[in-house]
Every structure is written in C-alpha cells, then in structure tokens.
Amino acid sequence: MRVTPELAADLAALLGDRFTTAPAELVAHEGSESHFDPTPPEAVAYPISTEETAAIMAACHRHRCPVVAWGAGTSLEAQALAVKGGLCVDFARMNAVIEVNAADMDARVGPGLTREALNDYLRDQGLFFPVDPGANASLGGMASTRASGTTTVRYGTMADNVLGLTVVLADGRVIRTGGRARKSATGYDLTHLFVGAEGTLGLMTELTLRLHGLPQSIATAVCAFDTMTGCVDTVIETVQSGIPMARIEFVDAVTAAIVNRMDGAGLTEAPHLLVEFHGSDAAVAEDIATFGDIARAHGASQFDWASRTEDRNRLWRIRHRAYWSCLASRPGARAIVTDACVPISRLAEAVAETQADISASGLVAPILGHVGDGNFHAILMIDPASASERAVAAGLAKRISDRALALGGTISGEHGVGLGKIGMMRAEHGEAVAVMRAIKEALDPLDLLNPGKTIP
Amino acid sequence: MRVTPELAADLAALLGDRFTTAPAELVAHEGSESHFDPTPPEAVAYPISTEETAAIMAACHRHRCPVVAWGAGTSLEAQALAVKGGLCVDFARMNAVIEVNAADMDARVGPGLTREALNDYLRDQGLFFPVDPGANASLGGMASTRASGTTTVRYGTMADNVLGLTVVLADGRVIRTGGRARKSATGYDLTHLFVGAEGTLGLMTELTLRLHGLPQSIATAVCAFDTMTGCVDTVIETVQSGIPMARIEFVDAVTAAIVNRMDGAGLTEAPHLLVEFHGSDAAVAEDIATFGDIARAHGASQFDWASRTEDRNRLWRIRHRAYWSCLASRPGARAIVTDACVPISRLAEAVAETQADISASGLVAPILGHVGDGNFHAILMIDPASASERAVAAGLAKRISDRALALGGTISGEHGVGLGKIGMMRAEHGEAVAVMRAIKEALDPLDLLNPGKTIP
Numbered sequence: 001m002r003v004t005p006e007l008a009a010d011l012a013a014l015l016g017d018r019f020t021t022a023p024a025e026l027v028a029h030e031g032s033e034s035h036f037d038p039t040p041p042e043a044v045a046y047p048i049s050t051e052e053t054a055a056i057m058a059a060c061h062r063h064r065c066p067v068v069a070w071g072a073g074t075s076l077e078a079q080a081l082a083v084k085g086g087l088c089v090d091f092a093r094m095n096a097v098i099e100v101n102a103a104d105m106d107a108r109v110g111p112g113l114t115r116e117a118l119n120d121y122l123r124d125q126g127l128f129f130p131v132d133p134g135a136n137a138s139l140g141g142m143a144s145t146r147a148s149g150t151t152t153v154r155y156g157t158m159a160d161n162v163l164g165l166t167v168v169l170a171d172g173r174v175i176r177t178g179g180r181a182r183k184s185a186t187g188y189d190l191t192h193l194f195v196g197a198e199g200t201l202g203l204m205t206e207l208t209l210r211l212h213g214l215p216q217s218i219a220t221a222v223c224a225f226d227t228m229t230g231c232v233d234t235v236i237e238t239v240q241s242g243i244p245m246a247r248i249e250f251v252d253a254v255t256a257a258i259v260n261r262m263d264g265a266g267l268t269e270a271p272h273l274l275v276e277f278h279g280s281d282a283a284v285a286e287d288i289a290t291f292g293d294i295a296r297a298h299g300a301s302q303f304d305w306a307s308r309t310e311d312r313n314r315l316w317r318i319r320h321r322a323y324w325s326c327l328a329s330r331p332g333a334r335a336i337v338t339d340a341c342v343p344i345s346r347l348a349e350a351v352a353e354t355q356a357d358i359s360a361s362g363l364v365a366p367i368l369g370h371v372g373d374g375n376f377h378a379i380l381m382i383d384p385a386s387a388s389e390r391a392v393a394a395g396l397a398k399r400i401s402d403r404a405l406a407l408g409g410t411i412s413g414e415h416g417v418g419l420g421k422i423g424m425m426r427a428e429h430g431e432a433v434a435v436m437r438a439i440k441e442a443l444d445p446l447d448l449l450n451p452g453k454t455i456p
Numbered sequence: 457m458r459v460t461p462e463l464a465a466d467l468a469a470l471l472g473d474r475f476t477t478a479p480a481e482l483v484a485h486e487g488s489e490s491h492f493d494p495t496p497p498e499a500v501a502y503p504i505s506t507e508e509t510a511a512i513m514a515a516c517h518r519h520r521c522p523v524v525a526w527g528a529g530t531s532l533e534a535q536a537l538a539v540k541g542g543l544c545v546d547f548a549r550m551n552a553v554i555e556v557n558a559a560d561m562d563a564r565v566g567p568g569l570t571r572e573a574l575n576d577y578l579r580d581q582g583l584f585f586p587v588d589p590g591a592n593a594s595l596g597g598m599a600s601t602r603a604s605g606t607t608t609v610r611y612g613t614m615a616d617n618v619l620g621l622t623v624v625l626a627d628g629r630v631i632r633t634g635g636r637a638r639k640s641a642t643g644y645d646l647t648h649l650f651v652g653a654e655g656t657l658g659l660m661t662e663l664t665l666r667l668h669g670l671p672q673s674i675a676t677a678v679c680a681f682d683t684m685t686g687c688v689d690t691v692i693e694t695v696q697s698g699i700p701m702a703r704i705e706f707v708d709a710v711t712a713a714i715v716n717r718m719d720g721a722g723l724t725e726a727p728h729l730l731v732e733f734h735g736s737d738a739a740v741a742e743d744i745a746t747f748g749d750i751a752r753a754h755g756a757s758q759f760d761w762a763s764r765t766e767d768r769n770r771l772w773r774i775r776h777r778a779y780w781s782c783l784a785s786r787p788g789a790r791a792i793v794t795d796a797c798v799p800i801s802r803l804a805e806a807v808a809e810t811q812a813d814i815s816a817s818g819l820v821a822p823i824l825g826h827v828g829d830g831n832f833h834a835i836l837m838i839d840p841a842s843a844s845e846r847a848v849a850a851g852l853a854k855r856i857s858d859r860a861l862a863l864g865g866t867i868s869g870e871h872g873v874g875l876g877k878i879g880m881m882r883a884e885h886g887e888a889v890a891v892m893r894a895i896k897e898a899l900d901p902l903d904l905l906n907p908g909k910t911i912p
Contacts, residue, residue, distance in 0.1 A: 103692050103801035126696075146641040157639050159648075160616070175888040181797040182829045183613050184866035185602040185652060186873050187885055187910065188892045192615075192648035196641060213698045236559050240582075242669045242735065244700075279698065280746075283739050290736075341637040345559035373638045410640035417642050429643055432631040435899065436644045442898035443891065454643065 002086040003042040007063035011045060011087070014055055018046040018093070029088045033135065034076045035334050035384070036419060041068065041082035048093050050166055050174055050205040057203060058172025060087055066451050069199040071138025072114060075145055076337060077418030079198045084451040089203060091140055097121045098206065105211040106163055106180055111140025111204045118209075127211040130155035133414065134323060140204045145416040146196030150319070153372030154246040154278065155212060157414070162195050166206035170444040180208060193439070198416055199450040201443050215278035218246070219288055220312040223300040224270045228252065228355075230298040231273050232348040235371050237294045239344070243287050247276040248372040249319050252355070255326070255366035262325035265318045268302060273371070274319050276312075319368070326366050326379045333381040336393050340404035341375040341413030350407055354378055354400055361392050375413035402427075417454045425456050458542040459498040463519035467501060467543070470511055474502040474549070485544045489591065490532045491790050491840070492875060497524065497538035504549050506622055506630055506661040513659060514628025516543055522907050525655040527594030528570060531601055532793060533874030535654045540907040545659060547596055553577045554662065561667040562619055562636055567596020567660045574665075583667040586611035589870065590779060596660045601872040602652030606775070609828030610702040610734065611668060613870070618651050622662035626900040636664060649895070654872055655906040657899050671734035674702075675744055676768040679756040680726045684708065684811075686754040687729050688804040691827050693750045695800070699743050703732040704828040705775050708811070711782070711822035718781035721774045724758060729827070730775050732768075775824070782822050782835045789837040792849050796860035797831040797869030806863055810834055810856055817848050831869035858883075873910045881912050 003011075003021070011019040021043045030040035047053040060067050066086030073080060082088055091112035098108040102125050109118060116136045118129050131142060132149040141147075143165070148157035155161065164178030167190075178184070178191035194202055225231045231250055238245060251259070251272050259265040273295070277287040284307075292303065306312045327335055342350045351367060358365045358378065369376025380396055382389040401411040401424055411424050426433050436455045440447075459467075459477070467475040477499045486496035503509040516523050522542030529536055538544055547568035555564040558581050565574060572592045574585050587598060588605035597603075599621070604613035611617065620634030623646075634640070634647035650657055681687045687706050694701060707715070707728050715721040729751070733743040740763075748759065762768045783791055798806045807823060814821045814834065825832025836852055838845040857867040857880055867880050882889050892911045896903075 101799065101801060102696075104799040105695065106799070146639075146645075148639055148641075152639060157641075159639075159645065169891070173887055173890075175891055176886065177888055179864060179866060180799040181831075181860075181865040181869065182800070183602075183604055183608060183615075183797060183831065183869050185604075185613075185795075185868045185870050186866055186877060187652070187881060187889070188657075188895060189602075189615065189645075189648040189652055190888055190891060192645040196643070196645055201644075213696050215698060239561070240559075240669050242671055279739075280742060282742050283735075286736060286738050339641075341639060343557065343560040343562070343636040344638070345557060375637075375639065404637075408635060409637040410635060410642055412641045413637065413639050414641050421642060425643055430632065431629055432633055432646055433643070434629075435625070435631055435646060438898040439644060439895055442894040 001042065002065045004063055007059060007065055008043065010059045011056065014052065014059065015045055020044050029070055029090065032076065032078050032081060033074050034078065035336055036078040036081060039081040039083050041088035042085050044088045044090055046090050046093050050168065053089065053168045053203055053205050054172045054174050056089060057168045057170065060448060061171045061446070064446060064448070066448050068450050069140065069144065069203050071112060071141030072136065074135035074137045075141060075418065076415040077420035079145055079416055079418040079453060083419065091138065094205065100125065102127065104180060105213065106208055107211055108206055108208050109139055111138060111207060113139050115139060115142065122211065126214050128214050129209055130212055131158055131161055134320065139207055139209065143195050143204060143207055144197065144199050148414040150247045150249055150370060152370060153248055154244055159192060159195050161210045162191060162207055163210055164208035165191055165194055165204050167194055167202035168205055169202050170446065170448050178208065198418060198454045200440060200454045201449060217281045217284040218276060218278055218312065219284050219305060219307045220276045220315050221303055221305045222272055222274045222315050223295055224268045224272050224302040226270065226299040228271045228351055229348045230300065231271050231371060232344065234273065234295045234298045234300065236344055238291055241290060241294065243290055245275055245372055246278040247274070249274040250369050250371035250376065251319065251322060252367040255322055255368050258329045258366055259318050259322055259325050262329050263318060263321055274315060322368055323379060326381060330364065330381050332383065334384045336380040336382065336397055338378045338380065338397050338400045339412045339415040340400050340409060341373060342404050342407045342409030344374045346407040346409070347371065347374045350403055351376055353403055357396060357399055361396055363389065363392060363396065373413060374409065419453060422454065422456050457498065458521045460519055463515060463521055464499065466515045467512065470508065470515065471501055476500050485526055485546065487529070488532065488534050488537060489530050490534065491792055492534040492537060495537040495539050497544035498541050500544045500546055502546050502549050506624065509545065509624045509659055509661050510628045510630050512545060513624045513626065516904060517627045517902070520902060520904065522904050524906050525596065525600065525659050527568060527597030528592065530591035530593045531597060531874060532871040533876035535601055535872055535874040535909060539875065547594065550661065556581065558583065560636060561669065562664055563667055564662060564664050565595055567594060567663060569595050571595060571598065578667065582670050584670050585665055586668055587614055587617055590776060595663055595665065599651050599660060599663055600653065600655050604870040606703045606705055606826060608826060609704055610700055615648055615651050617666045618647060618663055619666055620664035621647055621650055621660050623650055623658035623660055625658050626902065626904050634664065654874060654910045656896060656910045657905060673737045673740040674732060674734055674768060675740050675761060675763045676730070676732045676771050677759055677761045678728055678730045678771050679751055680724045680728050680758040682726065682755040684727045684807055685804045686756065687727050687827060688800065690729065690751045690754045690756065692800055694747055697746060697750065699746055701731055701828055702734040705730040706825050706827035706832065707775065707778060708823040711778055711824050714785045714822055715774050715778055715781050718785050719774060719777055730771060778824055779835060782837060786820065786837050788839065790840045792836040792838065792853055794834045794836065794853050794856045795868045795871040796856050796865060797829060798860050798863045798865030800830045802863040802865065803827065803830045806859055807832055809859055813852060813855055817852055819845065819848060819852065829869060830865065875909060878910065878912050
C-alpha cells in the first residue's frame with residue numbers, strides 16, 4: 001500500500017472530497033482504450049490549480065508514493081495505469097481555456113481540457129488547434145504522449161504545437177518552460193523534454209499551445225489505387241512538389257471491404273488515399289488539380305471530391321470510424337494496434353511485408369495510416385480468450401516493430417511507449433536509453449512519477 | 457594547464473599532426489564574431505570520425521580536461537571560446553555530405569559542413585536547407601546554438617530541422633538520437649535536448665537534417681511604412697490570413713539611412729519590410745496581391761517587387777550587408793548585438809521603447825530583425841576604447857533583455873547564451889535553471905563539456 005493512512009489524511013485535508021478512495025472512482029481509473037489488463041490506483045485526486053498539484057506532489061514525495069497523471073483515459077499503451085499502485089491525479093477539473101491571444105495565435109489551457117472542447121471554444125475566432133488523434137483526448141495527455149494524427153503532415157505533432165509548459169516536479173517544485181515567443185535560443189529545451197515523457201518527469205499543469213488560422217477553403221477527396229505503391233509514390237511526389245497537404249490518409253483493401261460492410265462506405269475493395277487541402281480558394285483549386293495529375297499518373301481512379309462541410313464530413317467519417325468498424329466486424333474481438341513509422345521512401349515495402357506477414361498469420365488485420373508521415377497502423381483483431389491468437393498477434397506486432405527499425409524507422413509514431421513498447425526501447429535507442437535513464441534519475445530520484453513506464 | 461603532457465601524448469598518438477599546440481592554431485581558435493576578449497585554447501584537435509571524436513573525449517575524460525567544440529567560429533555569444541582552457545575540437549575535417557535521401561527530403565552530414573556548402577551540394581537535386589543565420593556557419597554549430605534566421609517564419613529554426621544526431625558523451629560513449637522517421641513517440645526527446653545545449657552536454661558528430669523542395673516561384677518585395685506599428689500590424693494580419701511568408705524582415709529608419717549611405721540602397725528614410733513568398737506561380741501571385749492589400753491598408757508605399765534572381769539578390773544584399781554597413785558607418789566601432797524576441801503582438805511596443813531608450817542614450821544603434829518571429833536586433837555601436845560607451849551599451853542591452861522578459865519574450869531569439877547571456881538565465885527561466893543544472897550534472901558530472909557556458 002503506497003497511499004498510507006497518513007498520506008490519505010494529508011490529501012483529504014488538502015482536497016476535501018476531491019480526494020477519494022471510493023471503489024467506483026478506482027474502477028473509473030483502472031483501464032484504457034487498449035488490450036492491457038485493468039489496474040486500479042489506490043486513490044484519486046482532483047486538483048484545481050498548479051499550487052494544489054504541487055502540494056499533492058510534495059505530500060506524495062514526503063510519503064514516497066507513486067503518482068500517475070490522468071487526462072481522458074484514451075492512451076493506447078497503458079500510459080495512465082497505476083501499475084505500481086499509488087495515487088492517480090485526474091486533471092478533469094483543470095480544463096479551462098485560461099487565455100487566448102488571437103494576434104499571436106496561441107492559447108494557455110489546463111491539461112484536462114480536451115482537444116474538441118478547445119476547438120469548440122476557438123471556432124468563433126477563426127482559429128483552431130490541429131492535432132487530432134482519433135480520440136477526444138485531453139491536451140495534457142496528448143502532450144505527455146507526444147500525440148499526432150491526420151493533420152500532422154501539415155501542422156506537426158504535439159512536439160511542434162506546445163510552446164511552453166508549467167510543470168510540477170517530483171518534489172513539488174514548480175517550473176515554467178518555453179514561453180510565448182515563437183523561438184528562443186536560451187538554455188536546454190525543457191518543453192520538448194517533458195512533451196513525450198509520459199508523466200515520468202513531471203506533471204503538466206498548464207500548456208501554452210500554438211494555434212492556426214482556419215483556412216478560407218477546404219477540399220477533401222478520396223481516390224482508389226491499383227497498388228499500395230501507387231499510393232505511396234503519389235504521396236512522395238506530392239510532397240516533393242511542395243503541395244501542402246493538410247491530411248493524407250491511407251486505407252488498404254481489407255479496410256475498404258470492412259468499412260463497406262459495416263459503414264456502407266461504397267468504396268472499391270482496393271487501396272485508397274483520403275486527402276485534404278487547406279488554403280485560399282485559388283490555392284486549393286490549384287492543389288486539387290496538381291494532386292489529381294500526380295495521383296492519376298500513379299494509377300488513381302474513382303476520385304470523389306468534396307468541399308461542402310457535410311460532404312467532407314461524410315468522407316472523414318469513414319476514416320474516423322474505421323477502427324470501430326473493424327472491431328465491430330468481429331463481435332467480441334479486441335485489438336492490438338501497431339504503430340510503426342518509417343521514412344516515407346520505405347513505407348511501401350514496410351506495408352507490403354506487413355500484409356504478407358498478416359496473410360500468413362491467419363489473422364484479419366486491416367491496415368490504415370498517416371501515409372504522409374510514414375506512419376501506419378495494423379489493427380490486429382483477436383479473440384481475447386484465444387491464447388494462440390494472442391501469441392500470433394504478439395509475434396506479428398514484434399515483427400512489425402523490428403521491420404520498422406530495420407527500415408530506419410521507429411516502433412511508435414504516435415501511440416508512445418507506456419507499458420506496451422518498453423521492452424523494445426533498447427532495440428530502438430541503444431545506449432541513448434542510458435542517457436534517458438540518467439535524466440529520469442536526476443529529475444525523479446525516488447522513481448515516483450509514473451513508475452514502470454517509458455524508460456526501462 | 458588542463459592539456460597535460462600525458463594527455464598531449466595520448467592525443468598525439470591518436471591523431472598525429474591533427475593534434476596541435478602551434479601558436480598560430482591557438483590564435484585561430486581564440487576569437488568570435490563579437491565583442492568578447494580573445495581566449496585561446498591550450499591545444500586543437502581535428503578529428504575525422506565519430507570513433508576518433510569518442511577516443512578524444514575518452515582521453516580528455518581520463519585526464520579531466522575541458523573540451524570545447526569549434527565549427528566556423530561565427531557564434532555571437534562566445535559559445536566556442538575555451539574560457540576554462542583545455543582542448544578545442546575543430547570539426548572542420550568532418551564536413552562531408554554523408555547521404556542525401558531525396559525521396560524523404562533528408563540528409564546526413566558532418567558537423568563541420570557549412571550551410572552554404574550543403575546548399576551548393578543540393579542545388580542540382582531541387583532541394584535546399586533553409587535555416588540561414590547571417591554567417592556561413594557550420595551546421596553543427598547552428599544546431600548547438602539553436603540558430604535561426606530570415607526564413608524561420610516559414611521553415612522553422614534548427615530545432616525544427618534537425619531530425620537526429622550522433623553525439624559523443626562526456627565519457628566518450630556514443631549515442632544516436634531521433635532518426636529518419638518524420639515523427640516518433642518513443643522516449644525522451646534527446647535530439648531537442650542537444651540542439652541548443654551549446655556543446656555543454658555532448659559533441660555532435662553527425663546530423664540528420666530535414667530538407668525542403670526548392671519552390672517553383674520566388675518573389676521578393678521591399679516596401680516603406682509611415683510607422684513601425686504599420687509594419688508589425690501588416691505582419692500580424694498576413695500571418696492570420698494564412699499567407700505563408702517565406703521571409704519577412706524589418707529595418708528601421710536608422711538602418712535605412714545607413715544602408716543608403718554605405719551601400720547605395722536608395723531607400724526612403726523610414727521603416728521598411730522586406731518580404732519573400734515561395735510557392736507555385738499562381739500561389740505566389742495570389743500572395744503578392746493579398747499582402748499588397750494588407751500592407752497598403754497599414755500605410756505601406758514604394759513597393760519594389762522582384763522575381764528574377766538578380767533582382768531578388770539585390771534586395772536581400774541590402775538586408776544581409778546591413779550589419780556590416782552599420783559597422784563600416786563608424787570606422788573602428790565594435791558592436792554589441794542584442795537579440796530580444798517577444799510575442800508578435802508586443803513587438804511594436806518593444807521596438808518603440810527600445811528606440812526611445814537608444815535616443816536617450818546618445819548611441820547610434822540601428823534596429824532590424826525577423827519581424828515574423830517577433831525577433832529584433834539592436835546593433836549597439838561603440839568605440840571599444842570608450843569605457844563610458846561600453847557602460848551605456850551594457851545598460852541598454854540589459855534593459856532590452858528586461859523588456860523582452862516583461863513582454864512575455866526571451867532574452868535571445870537565436871544567438872544563444874554562451875557567456876554573454878548566462879547572467880540573465882535565472883531571470884528568464886527561474887527555477888527551471890535548477891532542472892537544466894541537474895541534467896548537466898547527470899550527463900557531465902565532471903563539467904568537462906564547454907564549462908562556464910549556458911547554464912549558471
């Protein structure tokens with residue numbers, strides 16, 4: 001027991017009924033949107049300020065109690081699970097839009113604010129926050145896992161869109177990193193160090209985010225290809241032509257068949273690209289024309305263009321629901337979602353080898369991904385009761401990661417390490433893991449912050 | 457003496473005549489392009505590989521000898537000066553373009569390669585590396601100081617354009633950070649930690665850089681404004697309109713007068729913007745039209761548009777020679793160049809207050825800067841023999857930094873900390889300096905890497 005009666009008394013005195021050990025609260029913080037076994041924390045705290053979070057952390061430091069941050073609970077590698085027990089700090093009540101600077105296109109927000117809530121708030125100001133992992137994740141969680149999504153090819157990942165942070169350290173000290181200037185050359189880049197650290201170095205209590213102007217014009221298209229290589233070559237040539245794609249997503253023929261069956265998508269059973277352009281009316285029109293020429297030269301057909309909001313939403317609904325359509329296509333199935341990311345020039349072979357590997361495995365595993373980033377997901381659907389299917393999927397997932405490394409890529413483009421990828425950190429980073437470990441020990445010598453995660 | 461006879465013997469055995477204590481070599485590595493007093497190292501080494509650099513570092517670690525990396529010697533805050541003695545490691549012979557991947561638009565290079573040499577190499581491939589500090593700096597030095605320049609508003613700083621590194625650690629171990637995938641969510645972001653660390657955490661021996669496609673069309677313009685506020689409001693509105701400026705530079709009326717006198721620039725003695733657009737022919741034409749409308753609404757006149765290479769070069773020559781024109785305008789003068797960077801919405805007041813402060817000081821100090829980033833330089837020209845001018849300039853520089861912090865900015869947008877700004881690190885970063893110090897002690901416990909710099 002890490003939340004001792006003494007610590008519980010301290011936290012109750014600090015937080016009142018915002019500190020709880022109620023069983024329903026523990027169950028609400030035990031799971032994730034992935035295949036890991038539930039792991040409840042011993043207690044849950046709901047701070048409402050940086051100062052309160054600092055006091056919580058200082059108390060846990062005195063009592064040597066592990067602390068895991070909780071945002072929206074949507075992480076895919078068990079990042080928010082309290083695998084060593086201790087306290088879950090849920091930032092749900094620190095979800096304010098604290099400040100928006102329209103002239104500078106930045107915003108200061110609480111870590112518990114979700115990306116959709118931020119965009120709802122911004123809509124009237126002609127601004128938006130572009131990073132969009134599938135789930136309606138919290139911005140603190142997205143920063144902590146270095147999340148990205150369909151718009152990364154144009155707008156970058158969380159690493160590119162977090163300008164500064166307020167962070168509570170392992171002993172309760174508070175620091176500020178980065179700032180509102182668009183660049184700085186002073187000192188170590190602590191903002192990028194905490195972004196992606198999965199809560200193992202500190203607790204984010206405020207984020208300063210970069211915003212972007214809503215484009216004058218948006219056009220979306222879907223088109224079919226004879227081959228997956230045609231898709232990838234189209235992407236490479238489009239990037240090289242300097243056309244700023246806002247989104248370019250790949251779905252394979254297996255995915256197309258499933259979304260047809262489950263969602264009435266009406267696609268050919270072939271590889272597809274979904275692409276989107278943002279800009280002025282004239283620029284988007286030119287981008288559409290150039291992209292169409294490039295894609296047709298690589299075997300594209302059956303273009304379906306949409307510029308009205310409802311038509312665009314219809315196309316993107318296919319993509320956004322694909323994961324759930326896949327799961328629903330096999331009732332009772334759970335999924336292991338792989339996350340390889342390779343240099344784009346190696347993407348065609350990475351996907352082709354993965355498809356051959358899947359075929360040989362006997363599993364059904366649709367592939368889709370953020371092809372503009374070289375990032376693809378295989379959704380390995382398994383019967384959770386079948387030990388053999390679990391073993392086959394684990395082998396496939398391992399080979400997909402190995403293949404990504406062999407091709408000069410990474411084992412995770414956007415889902416992170418958490419528990420699921422910790423065993424492969426040395427394979428990807430080699431001796432650099434020792435440097436990460438040295439930093440962890442320097443900033444959290446008692447190993448209180450999200451212990452058991454990220455750094456082996 | 458830190459390079460003991462024993463260490464010298466070890467290094468001579470390792471490097472032959474690429475290890476030297478010749479006086480001319482020491483003098484060649486004692487200075488910088490700024491106002492700091494010359495500080496020669498005790499010896500100079502010229503490694504030719506990562507392995508050799510690791511062996512040099514291991515020897516210096518055994519003998520407890522400080523090591524300072526040297527690129528092109530163009531840093532502005534004395535980053536490359538051996539202020540604690542020891543060995544200067546000059547990467548001049550590690551200047552290869554090791555690999556270019558055109559399909560992925562990345563390149564692997566040695567740290568001693570200069571940005572101009574890389575761009576000469578890339579020209580035939582339709583690619584370029586955009587980051588352009590004024591000097592023809594080495595890419596290792598640019599990464600180490602987190603350099604930026606006129607194209608940052610579109611293409612980012614070194615932090616945005618370094619994908620991965622090979623780094624020799626303080627004890628001679630070698631690590632690789634980042635990689636060729638366009639994104640990764642695995643582990644601490646060591647690439648961004650070493651970028652901007654000014655050689656205090658490790659020696660970069662290879663860099664993987666992000667390249668960009670040469671645009672189909674480039675158009676440059678200069679225009680005059682009645683007020684500096686007009687310049688800044690033009691920039692804000694252009695950014696918000698989603699127009700992707702490739703460059704947008706500000707020169708004040710004092711600068712205009714000097715470049716007229718020294719360089720025959722033929723400008724009105726008023727604030728000016730120099731702007732550049734990159735894109736397709738149609739996109740650039742549209743950007744020109746929209747920008748012109750916005751600028752005229754804020755009082756711009758006397759537009760001079762150029763799209764032919766020689767005409768563009770004529771306009772940019774004015775900007776690129778401005779620093780030297782200023783220095784030449786007062787024979788014998790030296791310059792302290794300030795580097796404040798603020799949120800763009802605060803730039804007009806930051807510049808106006810600085811101009812008033814300069815007027816009251818009696819110094820001549822032209823102001824120019826990267827207005828799209830909120831970054832501006834005051835060139836404080838002083839007679840180096842005049843103690844009173846030095847004191848007045850030091851006071852001005854300090855107030856410019858204080859003002860930047862008060863406006864939510866940073867004391868250095870792009871020149872870095874080195875020796876010159878180390879005394880203000882706590883004012884900018886507060887308790888976060890303790891975290892930087894903890895990281896420094898974890899990675900370089902003997903304080904061998906560029907001691908005396910960056911982190912107080």
